[in-house]
Amino acid sequence: MVRLNEIRQGERAADLPDRDDASLLFIGRIRTPWTSRLETPRQGRLDGPTCRLELEAPWDEGLLGIAEFERLEVLYWLHESRRDLVHQSPRNDGQARGVFSLRTPVRPNPIGTSIVRLVKIEGSVLFVRGMDCLDGTPLLDVKPDRTLFEPLAPAQAGDFQVGDQ
DSSP: OOOSSOOOTTOEEOOOOOOOOOOOOOOEEEEOSOOSTTTSOSSOOTTSOEEEEEEOTTGGGGGTTGGGOSEEEEEEEOTTOOOOEEEEOTTSSSOOEEGGGSOOSOSSSOEEEEEEEEEEEETTEEEEEOOOSOTTEEEEEEEEOTTTOOOOSOOOGGGGOOSOO
16 A cells, blocks of 8 residues: 555664755656545556656757657656655565665655656657656656667767676
């Protein structure tokens, strides 16, 4: 079951340090059918509802050429997630796991990522299937799915390194 802000048996929260956060630029917003974390899917489905990635100017100009790709990787800021749990009990059974062994939205840096299917483009809006976040979630980045992408730039030395170095 999805949590809101409780700490379950076996979980542990860390004191958050004073921090110098990285400066992130939100490039737009994600529009989905979900307004409650209790209803949002745990993982997006490529046959799920069509959602919208609404890019703001001037970032909408970065969509040039995006129509060439069937699948995209979307990165977003999980703005309603807590950031302090280092041990979590996803089954609520008292058995905890470390945050980095889970795909939970409750993370020190709540960056979400989804592989989505591009349905269509209308101006500065990408229509996609496969999202798993709340309506209004801040959009961080959109990239071609790395499993389908071949670099356009000329090769460089590191591209050919294999094995232990």
